[in-house]
Amino acid sequence: MHCHERVEHKGWALRVLALLTVAMVGLIPWADTASAHGSIVNPASRNYDCWNRWGSDHLNPNMQQQDPMCWQAWQDNPNAMWNWNGLYKNNVGGNHQAHVPDGRLCSGGHAENGRYRSLDTPGPWKTTNVGSNFTLHLYDQASHGADYFRVYVTRQGYNPETQPLRWSDLELVRQTGSYAPAQNISFGVSAPGRSGHHVVFTIWKASHMDQTYYICSDVNF
Template sequence: MHCHDRAESPRGSFRAALVLLFAGLLALIPWSNNTASAHGAIVNPGFRAYMCHERWGGDHLNPNMAQEDPMCAQAWQANPNTMWNWNGLYKNNVGGNFRAAAPDGQLCSGGNAESGRYRSLDAVGAWKTTDVNTNFRMELYDQASHGADFFQVYVTKQGFDATRQPLTWGNLELVKTTGRYAPAQNISFDVSAPGRSGRHIVYTIWQASHMDQVYFLCSDVNFR
């Protein structure tokens, strides 16, 4: 076998180990970005960037992503930090003016389309969905334990086609406003969206408690 043709010198082994170590450190850079901006997001039914990270974060170089999950693939191609920073889609100092902060066509990027990091989340198409009933439970994971002044949950109206139409405020119906939640990493609450069937978008506004920081989160669902 070739591996026995010539013994490798200690110096060569040391250099090879350094190369492998350097490559390993480079591979960790995107994950470091994620950790540095740790905040939170809706993880069930999962927010778009979170679901892409769940499916492809550990397999982002797989060429099958383009065929199996084209909406996540276009997000990755547009800006890899969309996935790595799935927990950082927020705006500060909104003052309760949510519609101005996230205008029509930019709801899923939380009005951050110009920054480039989250623009791809506004893309219209067949995002993969999570199956839910019309009575379902929302789950937030917040690594930083910001707490919440409240959550507002909207669901698209029956007849809206998320695969063909950009999301606008006129397409949404407010179905839930919660009270305050103390700081915690895991927060959950129940939501009811009667009269829905098939594909929809659940749009969550999370007003954090630690400061005027607002998260705008699109989750794609299929009502059974």
């Protein structure tokens, strides 16, 4: 083989190797990312909402004025948004209040070593408009299924812009039965007698193991 032929052959081989590498990377699931678990996507959880609006532009300084609650969350720990559906605790045994104390409900009791603590911060979180009857939509790429969902809504008079969330601020409005494994689960909720900014607090007990998700969604009735 002549010298220039060897060079061309080597270049061709490197291009093929590069293409194979890209293809293989596409097949490798990223560990501990948003593809691994699930969360409420409508009405959007706090960190899903921040990821959905700013994930492709999270370094934009305009966020500080336009969306201050997402700004403080991105500044505190960007992984709380990149891992928007990893907010869970294992081995809770159904004893939610013992594992998730007042003031730390939206972070799942500082789950994952406090990764999600910024979600506990009171303030003008962006809201999803809902009526007294609305639908919750869980997206779970891993299809864990559910032993149950418990859905709470804050009582009229609670101010999410100034008050840390406590169990006593919540009213249980829906407890479901079990759901078979699926990527999308939706069910209706009724929370009459409310107006303005409220927090929907969802407990999702996954079926595949003792794994419980704690999810805050901001709504405007």
